[in-house]
Amino acid sequence: MRADRHGGAGAPATPAPAWWRRAVVYQVYIRSFADASGDGIGDIAGIQSRLAYLRDLGVDALWVNPWYPSPMVDGGYDVADYRAIDPLFGALDDARRLIEEAHAHGLRVLGDIVPNHTSSEHAWFREALASAPGSAARDRYVFRDGRGPRGEEAPNNWPSVFGGRAWTRAASPHRHPAQWYLHLFDPGQPDLNWENAEVRAEFESIVRFWLDLGLDGFRIDVAHGLAKDAALPDLAAGADPWTPADDHPFWGQDGTHDVYRAWRRIAEASGSDRVFIGEIGPMGPDGQARLARYLRPDELHQAFNFDFLRSPWDALKLRSVIDATLAPLVEVGAPATWVLSNHDVVRHVTRYGRAYSGLEIWEPWVERQATELALGTRRARAAILLMLALPGAAYVYQGEELGLWEVEDLPEELLQDPTWERSGHEYRGRDGCRVPIPWSGTAPPFGFGKTGTVPWLPQPAEWGRVAVEIQAGAAGSMLELYRAALRLRRGHPGLAGEELRWLPSPAGTLLFERAAGLRCAVNLSEGPWELPPATTVILASDPPADGLLAPDAAAWYVRQPASSAVRHTLREERS
Numbered sequence: 001m002r003a004d005r006h007g008g009a010g011a012p013a014t015p016a017p018a019w020w021r022r023a024v025v026y027q028v029y030i031r032s033f034a035d036a037s038g039d040g041i042g043d044i045a046g047i048q049s050r051l052a053y054l055r056d057l058g059v060d061a062l063w064v065n066p067w068y069p070s071p072m073v074d075g076g077y078d079v080a081d082y083r084a085i086d087p088l089f090g091a092l093d094d095a096r097r098l099i100e101e102a103h104a105h106g107l108r109v110l111g112d113i114v115p116n117h118t119s120s121e122h123a124w125f126r127e128a129l130a131s132a133p134g135s136a137a138r139d140r141y142v143f144r145d146g147r148g149p150r151g152e153e154a155p156n157n158w159p160s161v162f163g164g165r166a167w168t169r170a171a172s173p174h175r176h177p178a179q180w181y182l183h184l185f186d187p188g189q190p191d192l193n194w195e196n197a198e199v200r201a202e203f204e205s206i207v208r209f210w211l212d213l214g215l216d217g218f219r220i221d222v223a224h225g226l227a228k229d230a231a232l233p234d235l236a237a238g239a240d241p242w243t244p245a246d247d248h249p250f251w252g253q254d255g256t257h258d259v260y261r262a263w264r265r266i267a268e269a270s271g272s273d274r275v276f277i278g279e280i281g282p283m284g285p286d287g288q289a290r291l292a293r294y295l296r297p298d299e300l301h302q303a304f305n306f307d308f309l310r311s312p313w314d315a316l317k318l319r320s321v322i323d324a325t326l327a328p329l330v331e332v333g334a335p336a337t338w339v340l341s342n343h344d345v346v347r348h349v350t351r352y353g354r355a356y357s358g359l360e361i362w363e364p365w366v367e368r369q370a371t372e373l374a375l376g377t378r379r380a381r382a383a384i385l386l387m388l389a390l391p392g393a394a395y396v397y398q399g400e401e402l403g404l405w406e407v408e409d410l411p412e413e414l415l416q417d418p419t420w421e422r423s424g425h426e427y428r429g430r431d432g433c434r435v436p437i438p439w440s441g442t443a444p445p446f447g448f449g450k451t452g453t454v455p456w457l458p459q460p461a462e463w464g465r466v467a468v469e470i471q472a473g474a475a476g477s478m479l480e481l482y483r484a485a486l487r488l489r490r491g492h493p494g495l496a497g498e499e500l501r502w503l504p505s506p507a508g509t510l511l512f513e514r515a516a517g518l519r520c521a522v523n524l525s526e527g528p529w530e531l532p533p534a535t536t537v538i539l540a541s542d543p544p545a546d547g548l549l550a551p552d553a554a555a556w557y558v559r560q561p562a563s564s565a566v567r568h569t570l571r572e573e574r575s
C-alpha cells in the first residue's frame with residue numbers, strides 16, 4: 001500500500017477533498033532534471049535518484065514531460081510510440097519502478113499525453129504516407145488536396161505555432177497529385193483527425209495502458225486543440241490565430257469535450273483518484289469562462305491558468321486575474337490552478353526582472369529586454385508566497401525553487417527548439433528555460449550527471465552558487481523559502497479550504513483572508529505599507545514553531561499579532 005500523506009489510516013470520517021484539489025505538482029522536464037546514464041540527457045533513473053529531494057521539498061506529485069520514443073524534433077512532443085519509453089530515458093520497467101517508488105515516498109506521478117498530433121515517425125503516419133488519398137490510413141490524420149490548378153497551394157491559410165504555414169505537402173507514391181497534411185506545430189508533428197473513431201479508441205486504450213501501469217493521471221498537451229472545424233475554413237482576415245473564439249477553426253472546437261468525457265469515465269472506472277489536467281489556452285478576453293467549460297464535472301479535473309503566469313507584476317492586474325479565475329470555477333466546482341513558469345516560457349525570475357514583466361503571448365518569443373535579476377528574484381520570492389496562499393492547486397517548474405533564471409546566451413548552434421529554424425532565426429525559442437538544473441559542485445555539470453558529463457545544453461558558470469547543495473539548509477535561500485512555504489501550506493488549516501476574501505488595501509498592494517484568520521499581504525512595489533517593495537507577508541495566529549522565514553528576504557511568516565513594523569503598517573487594513 002502507498003505510504004500516503006494525503007489520508008489513509010486515521011483519516012476522519014468525512015472524506016477529505018480529493019488530493020488534486022489543492023496539490024502542489026512539481027514539473028519534471030525529464031531531459032534536464034537528473035542524468036543517471038552519463039549521456040548528458042536526464043532520464044528516469046535520474047528522477048528516481050532524486051525522489052527524496054522532491055518529498056523533502058514538500059510537493060504532492062510530479063508531472064513528467066513526455067518520455068516516449070521520439071525523434072525529438074520538439075523535445076519529445078513528437079511521439080512515435082505511446083506505449084513505450086525512449087531508450088534515452090530508460091525502459092518501461094524503469095517507469096514502473098519510478099511510479100512505485102514515488103508512491104512509496106507519498107508522491108503521485110502524472111504523465112504527459114500528446115493527443116493533438118503524433119510524430120511523423122509514428123507507424124500510423126508512415127502508413128498514411130504510403131497509402132492512397134482517401135484511404136483509411138490517411139483518414140487518421142488531416143490530409144487534403146491543395147488549392148490551385150495542380151494542388152500546389154496549401155488547403156487553407158492556417159499558420160503553424162512554430163512559424164510558417166501549418167501544412168506540408170507529402171510526397172506521393174501514387175499517381176494522384178500529392179496531398180498536404182496539417183501540422184499546427186512542426187512538420188514532424190502531423191495533427192490527428194479526432195473525427196476518426198479509431199483515433200479516439202486508440203487514445204482511450206493508451207490512457208488505460210498507463211493508468212494500469214500506475215500513473216495517477218495526465219497533463220494533456222494542447223488540450224484545446226484536437227477537434228478542428230471539418231470544413232477547414234480559412235482564418236478570417238485579421239483574426240488572431242492564437243486565441244480561441246467561438247468561431248475559431250482549430251482552437252477550442254466543441255468536439256473536444258466529448259473526448260474528455262470519455263477519458264473522465266475511464267478515470268472514474270479506474271476506481272481511484274486519477275486526474276486529468278488540460279494545457280488549455282491562453283483563452284482570450286472571456287478566457288476563464290471558456291476554460292471552465294472544460295472543467296465541468298464530467299470533463300477534466302483541472303486546467304493550467306496561463307493568465308496568472310502571463311500577468312505583469314501589478315496589483316490590479318493580478319487581482320483581476322485571481323478574481324476572473326475563481327468566479328467561473330464556482331459554477332463547475334473545479335479547483336483553480338496557479339503557475340508561474342514551465343518549459344515553454346521565460347523563467348519568471350527573468351520576466352519579473354524586466355520593465356514589462358508580463359507575457360503578451362504564452363511563448364517566450366517576446367522581445368528581449370534588459371533584466372535586473374535581483375529585482376526579479378525578489379519579486380519571485382513574493383510571488384511564490386502569494387501563489388501558494390491562493391486556493392486551489394499549484395504547479396512548480398523544476399529549478400524555480402532554486403531561483404534559476406533564463407539562460408539567454410546559449411550559442412546559436414546549440415539551440416534545439418524548432419522555433420529557431422522555423423522562424424528563420426528570428427526567435428531563439430524555449431531552450432533558455434530548459435537548461436539542466438544544478439545540484440552540487442562548483443563546475444558543470446553541477447551534479448546533473450556524473451563528473452565529466454556534458455549536459456545537452458550548457459549551464460551558466462554562476463549556477464554553482466545556486467545549486468541545491470548550496471541552498472539546502474541556508475537560511476533565506478530560495479530553496480528554504482519554498483520548503484517553508486510548502487510546509488506551511490501543507491500544515492496550516494487556513495490554507496486548506498477554497499475560500500478567499502479580499503480586504504481593503506491601498507493601491508499597489510493585495511490583502512486577502514483565507515480560513516482560520518490566515519491573511520496574505522503583498523506589497524508589490526514602493527507602497528504605503530512600511531514593507532520593502534516586492535514583499536509578501538503571511539499572517540497567521542498559530543504558525544508552526546519553525547514558521548519564521550528569513551525576515552530580510554522579501555518574505556515573512558509572522559505570528560499574529562505581528563511584529564511591530566508589520567502590525568503598524570497593516571493596522572488599518574485589519575480594522
Ligand code: NOJ
Binds near residue numbers: 074077114221222344
Ligand atoms: C505544448 C508543449 O508544452 C510544448 O512544449 C509543445 O511544443 C507543444 N505543446 C506542441 O506539442
